[in-house]
Amino acid sequence: MVPYLMVLPAILLELLVHIIPMLVGIWMSFVELTQFYISNWASAPWAGLGNYKIALDVHSPIGSDLLHSFAITIVYTVIVVGVSWTLGMSAALVLQNSFRGRGVLRTMFLVPYSLPIYAGVITWSFMFQRDNGLVNHILVNDLHLMGSPSFWLIGNKAFASMAVVAIWRSWPFAFLMLTAGMQSIPGDMYDAAAVDGAGIWRQARHITMAMLRPVNVVLVLMLFLWTFNDFNTPFVLFGPTAPKSADIISIHIYSNSFVNWNFGLGSAMSVLLLLFLLVVTGIWLLATRRGSRRA
Amino acid sequence: MHEGVSFRIFRWVVVTFLAVFTLVPFYVMVTSSLKPLGDVQGDFHWWPTHATVRPFVDIWSTVPLAHYFANSLIVCVLSTIFSVIVAIFAAYAVSRYRFRGRNVFTGTVLSTQMFPGILFLLPLFLIFVNIDKGLGFTALYQTRLGLIITYLTFSLPFSIWMLASYLEGIPRDLDESARVDGANAMGALFRVVLPAARPGVIAVAVYAFMTSWGEILFASQMTNDSTKTLSIGLQNYATAINVYWNQVMAASLVVSVPVVVGFLLLQRYLVTGLTSGAVK
Numbered sequence: 001m002v003p004y005l006m007v008l009p010a011i012l013l014e015l016l017v018h019i020i021p022m023l024v025g026i027w028m029s030f031v032e033l034t035q036f037y038i039s040n041w042a043s044a045p046w047a048g049l050g051n052y053k054i055a056l057d058v059h060s061p062i063g064s065d066l067l068h069s070f071a072i073t074i075v076y077t078v079i080v081v082g083v084s085w086t087l088g089m090s091a092a093l094v095l096q097n098s099f100r101g102r103g104v105l106r107t108m109f110l111v112p113y114s115l116p117i118y119a120g121v122i123t124w125s126f127m128f129q130r131d132n133g134l135v136n137h138i139l140v141n142d143l144h145l146m147g148s149p150s151f152w153l154i155g156n157k158a159f160a161s162m163a164v165v166a167i168w169r170s171w172p173f174a175f176l177m178l179t180a181g182m183q184s185i186p187g188d189m190y191d192a193a194a195v196d197g198a199g200i201w202r203q204a205r206h207i208t209m210a211m212l213r214p215v216n217v218v219l220v221l222m223l224f225l226w227t228f229n230d231f232n233t234p235f236v237l238f239g240p241t242a243p244k245s246a247d248i249i250s251i252h253i254y255s256n257s258f259v260n261w262n263f264g265l266g267s268a269m270s271v272l273l274l275l276f277l278l279v280v281t282g283i284w285l286l287a288t289r290r291g292s293r294r295a
Numbered sequence: 296m297h298e299g300v301s302f303r304i305f306r307w308v309v310v311t312f313l314a315v316f317t318l319v320p321f322y323v324m325v326t327s328s329l330k331p332l333g334d335v336q337g338d339f340h341w342w343p344t345h346a347t348v349r350p351f352v353d354i355w356s357t358v359p360l361a362h363y364f365a366n367s368l369i370v371c372v373l374s375t376i377f378s379v380i381v382a383i384f385a386a387y388a389v390s391r392y393r394f395r396g397r398n399v400f401t402g403t404v405l406s407t408q409m410f411p412g413i414l415f416l417l418p419l420f421l422i423f424v425n426i427d428k429g430l431g432f433t434a435l436y437q438t439r440l441g442l443i444i445t446y447l448t449f450s451l452p453f454s455i456w457m458l459a460s461y462l463e464g465i466p467r468d469l470d471e472s473a474r475v476d477g478a479n480a481m482g483a484l485f486r487v488v489l490p491a492a493r494p495g496v497i498a499v500a501v502y503a504f505m506t507s508w509g510e511i512l513f514a515s516q517m518t519n520d521s522t523k524t525l526s527i528g529l530q531n532y533a534t535a536i537n538v539y540w541n542q543v544m545a546a547s548l549v550v551s552v553p554v555v556v557g558f559l560l561l562q563r564y565l566v567t568g569l570t571s572g573a574v575k
Contacts, residue, residue: 114558137339
């Protein structure tokens with residue numbers, strides 16, 4: 001009885017904010033939930049698979065936009081997760097052994113992570129301004145790499161700007177997790193390897209990387225899910241509607257739902273997104289589990 | 296451990312690059328917040344023509360920043376307190392009892408963490424609107440209460456998980472000796488286990504507060520002019536016809552101070568909490 005009473009508040013809250021809304025969301029994807037029915041949901045007409053057909057019809061504008069958004073989200077995720085992990089790993093490796101100034105560097109590297117998302121991203125959006133921003137000033141006036149200032153927040157360059165901001169934001173988390181993971185590797189392992197004549201690079205490869213495997217499995221999955229679902233970076237940089245080159249999936253569904261107030265279609269897209277994430281997560285967990293059993 | 300020359304060079308390169316990448320936005324934020332308006336309207340200046348604290352005075356009148364600040368404080372403090380309390384009970388049950396449905400519970404709670412926020416936003420919007428309609432008054436939709444309930448659940452999965460792993464590391468003998476001395480489950484939890492788990496509890500509280508202080512997606516639809524939080528309120532400067540970038544930077548600095556200071560003070564606890572929680 002005692003344990004059930006203790007988890008009861010958590011269960012009620014999870015039901016209210018996560019489980020029931022998810023079920024409602026699945027129901028919503030099967031009804032025609034346009035603005036007339038939002039405050040009167042009981043009378044929304046059943047749509048069957050109608051919303052899914054619209055979302056998946058790649059020959060219609062809605063379907064092809066969704067496909068485009070999905071494709072750039074994949075590119076965005078691969079770049080941001082790859083670079084963030086590499087930066088986090090490099091930093092954690094070079095700060096593993098104690099030296100003067102290590103504590104200060106550690107703290108400094110974690111600050112972007114502690115900053116409220118909007119404060120950091122708004123600063124980047126100022127830096128990316130065409131006429132008064134720092135990025136164009138450096139490229140055009142200081143380094144003379146470009147003849148004339150360019151637009152970083154509209155058009156095709158918006159994608160690169162968004163990726164840089166997202167990397168700035170998420171690599172400290174990789175650094176934090178990997179640093180924490182390295183602290184639990186016993187020092188004797190390195191001593192033994194050093195006695196056997198292994199240099200620091202071989203130790204990094206064969207001890208650190210091998211021991212960090214469980215951390216990496218979780219870390220890469222978390223980075224993947226956060227980046228794939230990223231809404232904050234595009235929303236603060238571009239507002240409720242992102243430029244086409246940076247129209248990643250969360251902001252795409254958001255602007256589609258709230259500009260046209262078609263919640264049925266938006267829910268169908270969200271459910272498709274969820275299914276995709278479930279499949280990828282399942283494959284990842286299976287693949288990494290099999291790998292660790294072999295090892 | 297012996298570090299070769301190549302490793303030292305690698306370290307120098309990595310540290311320099313990351314320090315510049317990390318610090319440039321902070322440099323821009325701090326210097327621009329001290330610039331007169333003319334400096335942020337034309338070509339970028341590395342240094343203010345003359346330093347002024349005017350932006351820090353003006354931010355409070357350009358938009359109702361104090362009001363947004365108060366909203367954020369109310370919502371985040373309350374949701375953090377409740378989230379930590381709920382997480383403590385759930386984590387204690389998960390780590391100390393083997394009960395039916397335990398794995399289903401932890402599995403379900405953790406898996407909600409990975410779902411996209413947009414999946415919950417549309418249904419919650421609909422549910423809140425219709426609950427209010429049923430009640431006949433605005434209780435949840437675009438209110439602080441609705442936001443508190445939503446935010447406290449957001450940080451719950453990770454908090455329960457982290458805290459449960461932390462409690463696993465605290466020897467059961469502690470609880471048992473308290474029980475022998477006549478304490479019940481609650482007494483053992485509050486008098487013996489919690490004091491020992493303080494770093495874990497603090498880490499969870501910092502995490503919960505930071506999560507809600509930075510939340511944007513739900514705040515963008517679930518608040519109105521009187522309940523708006525900082526995350527959305529700050530966008531008001533940017534959508535103004537003439538963007539006062541010096542004020543935007545000053546405001547960003549001001550709203551960051553509470554979390555960054557809190558984070559720096561509690562950094563040690565956060566890393567220990569993560570070490571024993573996430574990394575097992």
